[in-house]
Amino acid sequence: SYVLTQPPSVSVAPGQTARITCGGNNIGSKSVHWYQQKPGQAPVLVVYDDSDRPSGIPERFSGSNSGNTATLTISRVEAGDEADYYCQVWDTSSDHHFVFGTGTKVTVL
Amino acid sequence: EVQLVESGGGLVKPGGSLRLSCAASGFTFSNYNINWVRQAPGKGLEWVSSISSRSSYIYYADSVKGRFTISRDNAENSLYLQMNSLRAEDTAVYYCARGMDGSGSGMDVWGQGTTVTVSS
Numbered sequence: 289s290y291v292l293t294q295p296p297s298v299s300v301a302p303g304q305t306a307r308i309t310c311g312g313n314n315i316g317s318k319s320v321h322w323y324q325q326k327p328g329q330a331p332v333l334v335v336y337d338d339s340d341r342p343s344g345i346p347e348r349f350s351g352s353n354s355g356n357t358a359t360l361t362i363s364r365v366e367a368g369d370e371a372d373y374y375c376q377v378w379d380t381s382s383d384h385h386f387v388f389g390t391g392t393k394v395t396v397l
Numbered sequence: 398e399v400q401l402v403e404s405g406g407g408l409v410k411p412g413g414s415l416r417l418s419c420a421a422s423g424f425t426f427s428n429y430n431i432n433w434v435r436q437a438p439g440k441g442l443e444w445v446s447s448i449s450s451r452s453s454y455i456y457y458a459d460s461v462k463g464r465f466t467i468s469r470d471n472a473e474n475s476l477y478l479q480m481n482s483l484r485a486e487d488t489a490v491y492y493c494a495r496g497m498d499g500s501g502s503g504m505d506v507w508g509q510g511t512t513v514t515v516s517s
Contacts, residue, residue, distance in 0.1 A: 321503035336503030374442050378501025384456045386444035
């Protein structure tokens with residue numbers, strides 16, 4: 289089955305840039321979606337199809353995807369960005385499945 | 398307001414059954430694929446099942462295949478998850494989530510979740 293690997297944690301100072309990676313075999317050939325989840329809340333879609341933002345999501349959130357790594361970049365980090373972040377792909381290699389990454393806890397110092 | 402509201406969670410014994418519901422409002426339910434996603438306590442997100450807008454395509458995670466059944470009633474703007482042969486590892490918050498556009502698309506609307514606890 290397809291596996292997506294994320295770093296367990298990323299720490300960043302306010303105003304700096306956070307980069308969260310999502311590793312998967314040839315992930316560049318798939319569309320990657322990213323979710324933000326704060327404690328006790330449902331996930332929120334922050335980037336879809338590698339680099340598009342839903343309405344209402346700040347431009348500070350951006351995504352890229354190439355080769356074996358997709359990246360979510362949060363620019364000018366704010367305290368309110370502290371949350372868990374998950375990448376996701378639709379895998380059709382053996383069956384049709386959504387796969388979520390292992391998740392990354394972003395801590396704002 | 399675009400909204401999804403789950404219900405039906407609760408405490409059930411191992412081997413038991415439970416039926417979750419997800420009520421949609423504020424959008425044309427019959428135009429969208431809908432998904433179930435769960436999250437065990439302190440764990441990450443796990444996709445459970447997806448159903449296309451007209452129920453033509455249905456997919457399950459291997460962990461629930463043969464035990465769970467997803468269905469929808471477009472006339473009632475409702476999604477369901479029939480869960481049988483429940484196990485302790487099925488304990489989780491279950492979310493329904495709308496797919497933006499076709500199979501494999503991002504999930505742009507989520508419910509608040511309903512909690513399922515499987516324990517004797």
